[in-house]
Amino acid sequence: MRFELQHQPSSTIAVCNLEPKETLVSEGGALMALKGTVSVNTTTHQKGSGGVLSGVKRLLSSESFFLNQYQTTQSAQVWLCSALPGDMLVKKLNGEKLVIAGGSFVACDSNVHIDLEWQGLKSILSGESLFWIKAKGQGDLLLNSFGFIYPVHVDGEYIVDTGHIVAFEETLQFNISTASKNWLQAYLSGEGFICRFKGKGTVWCQSHNPKSYGQELTSYLKPRG
Amino acid sequence: MNVKEVGSSAFQILECELNPKESITVESGAMASQDVGLVPTTVMNGTFFQALALKFFGGESFFINHFLNVSAKVQKIHISQTTPGDIQCRKLEGEEIFLEAGSFIARAGDIKIKTKWAGFKNFIAGEGLFKLSFKGHGTIWYGCYGAVIEKEINGTYIVDSGHLLMWPPTINLKLKLAGGLIDSFLSKEGFVLQLEGKGKVQLQTRSVKGLAQWLNTRFWR
Numbered sequence: 001m002r003f004e005l006q007h008q009p010s011s012t013i014a015v016c017n018l019e020p021k022e023t024l025v026s027e028g029g030a031l032m033a034l035k036g037t038v039s040v041n042t043t044t045h046q047k048g049s050g051g052v053l054s055g056v057k058r059l060l061s062s063e064s065f066f067l068n069q070y071q072t073t074q075s076a077q078v079w080l081c082s083a084l085p086g087d088m089l090v091k092k093l094n095g096e097k098l099v100i101a102g103g104s105f106v107a108c109d110s111n112v113h114i115d116l117e118w119q120g121l122k123s124i125l126s127g128e129s130l131f132w133i134k135a136k137g138q139g140d141l142l143l144n145s146f147g148f149i150y151p152v153h154v155d156g157e158y159i160v161d162t163g164h165i166v167a168f169e170e171t172l173q174f175n176i177s178t179a180s181k182n183w184l185q186a187y188l189s190g191e192g193f194i195c196r197f198k199g200k201g202t203v204w205c206q207s208h209n210p211k212s213y214g215q216e217l218t219s220y221l222k223p224r225g
Numbered sequence: 226m227n228v229k230e231v232g233s234s235a236f237q238i239l240e241c242e243l244n245p246k247e248s249i250t251v252e253s254g255a256m257a258s259q260d261v262g263l264v265p266t267t268v269m270n271g272t273f274f275q276a277l278a279l280k281f282f283g284g285e286s287f288f289i290n291h292f293l294n295v296s297a298k299v300q301k302i303h304i305s306q307t308t309p310g311d312i313q314c315r316k317l318e319g320e321e322i323f324l325e326a327g328s329f330i331a332r333a334g335d336i337k338i339k340t341k342w343a344g345f346k347n348f349i350a351g352e353g354l355f356k357l358s359f360k361g362h363g364t365i366w367y368g369c370y371g372a373v374i375e376k377e378i379n380g381t382y383i384v385d386s387g388h389l390l391m392w393p394p395t396i397n398l399k400l401k402l403a404g405g406l407i408d409s410f411l412s413k414e415g416f417v418l419q420l421e422g423k424g425k426v427q428l429q430t431r432s433v434k435g436l437a438q439w440l441n442t443r444f445w446r
Contacts, residue, residue: 010235147236160258212307220437
């Protein structure tokens with residue numbers, strides 16, 4: 001399986017070249033086009049893991065309920081896209097673990113195992129997704145972003161606004177807190193939550209925050225009438 | 226201080242390096258990522274009443290963040306804006322400029338933000354009763370939705386209200402109907418701004434209001 005990114009960085013799409021017997025797992029709604037004979041199965045979970053519950057969990061992480069599995073007997077191509085303008089990132093996993101922020105996952109090789117991880121009570125208060133996706137295994141992973149992606153190699157400590165996180169290596173420890181020292185000020189300032197990373201590893205950040213964009217737009221939208 | 230606009234023009238952000246003891250004032254929520262040596266202080270955007278006026282009349286935040294480098298090394302911060310688009314940098318040497326509400330991202334140096342009465346005509350055009358004035362010595366950064374068009378005006382020029390990004394005090398704004406009364410209504414152009422005077426203005430190629438209008442017609446039919 002080989003991902004090829006086109007039209008970077010503002011209107012990126014990914015072309016996935018599938019070889020026989022390979023399976024591509026993608027988030028529901030990401031498909032743009034198919035070439036070749038491809039069978040598509042829609043499930044709520046990956047093979048051999050969880051059931052409907054994992055679909056519910058995925059909903060909570062602002063991913064879609066269903067996963068699509070693409071299989072082929074001849075070589076085929078699957079075009080994948082994302083809803084917001086922005087870039088994509090292909091990350092090859094070699095046994096290591098990656099934590100992906102809700103909404104950033106697009107697709108992966110079926111040899112990559114994805115699961116959800118509860119982020120604790122604080123994440124509810126922060127208004128961010130309750131779950132982050134944890135990926136491990138062997139194979140390629142496709143992520144998307146709002147805007148462009150910049151990697152930061154952390155050695156020591158680093159701070160990222162939670163709305164700007166795409167993914168990070170599991171070797172990093174993290175702690176979610178408010179940007180200001182006190183909660184009242186944090187609430188009044190409209191400032192989001194930040195993630196303080198510690199240790200050694202890479203965090204991939206996105207240049208723009210989908211939630212801020214949504215908030216700016218929402219103020220002009222009409223209520224249902 | 227070393228500030229660069231990075232990214233393609235569709236998605237520009239600021240990459241800012243601060244030397245020890247240097248500081249930058251950033252719009253609330255605009256910090257994307259930062260080194261830990263930069264300590265934020267949340268402060269009111271001016272005095273209490275100024276901040277209140279800025280929030281309710283100027284569409285700006287009541288609180289802003291002041292990042293100070295307390296470490297002994299150069300520290301980096303990435304500053305983003307809400308919409309996709311270009312970021313503009315402007316050095317002020319005592320002069321005054323006006324900005325569209327919500328476009329301010331960051332400032333360094335001695336720059337005062339004020340809300341100024343813009344007249345009822347602006348309110349009708351959906352621009353608010355007040356305009357945002359930036360004056361002083363220093364640098365400000367502001368963002369736009371889409372790309373920026375710079376236009377040298379001498380005489381009159383007409384702009385749709387959501388697309389005017391920056392203008393100097395030498396330019397006066399006048400509210401006008403886009404066409405006749407019925408035409409303006411039917412064409413959905415509504416009111417437009419007539420700029421009069423001499424000076425350089427900046428326009429943005431997209432408007433959030435425009436996108437919202439487009440979405441609104443598609444939502445609840």
